[in-house]
Amino acid sequence: QVQLVESGGGSVQAGGSLRLSCVASGRGFSRYFMGWFRQAPGKEREFVAAITYSDDMTYYGDSVQGRATISRDNAENTVYLQMNSLKPEDTAVYSCARYKTGTVYNEGSYDYWGQGTQVTVSS
Numbered sequence: 001q002v003q004l005v006e007s008g009g010g011s012v013q014a015g016g017s018l019r020l021s022c023v024a025s026g027r028g029f030s031r032y033f034m035g036w037f038r039q040a041p042g043k044e045r046e047f048v049a050a051i052t053y054s055d056d057m058t059y060y061g062d063s064v065q066g067r068a069t070i071s072r073d074n075a076e077n078t079v080y081l082q083m084n085s086l087k088p089e090d091t092a093v094y095s096c097a098r099y100k101t102g103t104v105y106n107e108g109s110y111d112y113w114g115q116g117t118q119v120t121v122s123s
Contacts, residue, residue, distance in 0.1 A: 002026040002112040004096050009117030012086055016121070020081040022096030022114055030054070030074035033099035036081045037107055038092035038119075048094065049081060050104040059104050063089075086121045093118050 008020040020036070035050035049070035050059040058070050069082040079096055093116040102109035 002098060004098065004112055004114035006094065006096055006114045006117040009094060009119045011120040011122065014087055014121055014123050016086050017082070017084045018086065018119060020083070020094055020096075020117060020119075022079045022081075024077045024079075024098070029077040033104060034070075034072060034079040035097050035099055035104060035110060036070060036079075036094060037097060037110075038090075038094045039116075040089075040092040043092075045095075045107050046092075047105045047107070050099065051079065061105075083119070086119075088121045088123045091119060091121050 003025040004022055006022045012018055030053060033050055033052050036048040037045050038048050039045040047061045048064055049068050051070045051072055055072055060068055067085045072079040095116040096114045097110035098112040099109055100111040
C-alpha cells in the first residue's frame with residue numbers, strides 16, 4: 001500500500017516562495033517518476049511538474065515554468081516542489097502523485113495520490 005502525504009502549504013503574499021514536500025510510504029519509491037498537480041476551486045486539475053527516477057529529467061507546466069523546481073530525495077522517499085515568485089493565480093490545492101504509465105502531463109497516468117496541501121497567495 002502506498003501513501004503520499006504532502007506538507008508545506010500555507011498563505012503567502014504575491015512574490016513569495018513556498019517549498020512543498022511529499023513523503024511516500026511503501027517500497028520502491030526510487031523506481032517511480034513522481035509528479036505534482038494542482039487544482040483551484042472550480043477548475044480542472046492542472047499539471048505542475050514531474051521528475052524521473054533519479055532526478056535526471058524534469059518536466060514543468062507552462063504556467064509555472066521558470067518559477068517552480070521539482071526535486072527528490074530517494075533516501076528519504078520524498079519529492080519536493082519549490083515555488084518562487086508566487087502569484088494569486090497559483091492559489092490551489094497541490095497534490096503529489098506516483099506515475100504509472102502514459103504521458104507525465106496527464107493526471108490519468110498516475111496511480112496514487114496524496115490528499116493535497118493548500119497554497120493561498122494573496123495580492
